[in-house]
Amino acid sequence: MRRTWLFVPCFLLLSASSLAQSTSSESQGMQALVAEVRQLRKDLQASNGYALKAQLLLYRLQIQEATVSRASQHLNDERSKLAQTQDHRRAVAASLKRNEEFADNSDASPADRKAIQNEISRLKAELENLAGEEQQRQTAEMEANEQLRTDQAKLSGLEDRVDRLEKELDSNPH
Numbered sequence: 001m002r003r004t005w006l007f008v009p010c011f012l013l014l015s016a017s018s019l020a021q022s023t024s025s026e027s028q029g030m031q032a033l034v035a036e037v038r039q040l041r042k043d044l045q046a047s048n049g050y051a052l053k054a055q056l057l058l059y060r061l062q063i064q065e066a067t068v069s070r071a072s073q074h075l076n077d078e079r080s081k082l083a084q085t086q087d088h089r090r091a092v093a094a095s096l097k098r099n100e101e102f103a104d105n106s107d108a109s110p111a112d113r114k115a116i117q118n119e120i121s122r123l124k125a126e127l128e129n130l131a132g133e134e135q136q137r138q139t140a141e142m143e144a145n146e147q148l149r150t151d152q153a154k155l156s157g158l159e160d161r162v163d164r165l166e167k168e169l170d171s172n173p174h
Helices: 002-105 110-171
Strands: none
Touching: 002 110
16 A cells, blocks of 8 residues: 555656646647737738728729820810811911902902902901910910820829839738
């Protein structure tokens, strides 16, 4: 019986030491899991930040593309109006030239001459008005062209930012 009495304290001592070792290894395992969960949370927050940044950039990119499209359409409209004004001015100038040649080379009656001179005066006044309108249209076209360049530069800047974000995401996968 003496042997069993000695065996029990040894067994208890060995059991306590192995229990302490398993608790220690479990504690290290828990610490490793906690550290990994924290790192995953940190990575998730970073990923969410990148996703939000990407969404905002893409939204701004879409808006700027629409702005460039409108500016381009406005420029095309101004160019069309300028071309119409220039065509109309050339037609009036040609008509004026024909009337002046007709007045100089014609043996028309005084009444016809007076009507031709009135038409020539009207055409000259219209030609002056068209010259002013053409100048306004040229100014409007230059302004529309400058606005388009400005909007395209903004679009290019946003595209560069999207490219940089894409490279950052490629080089920093989370």
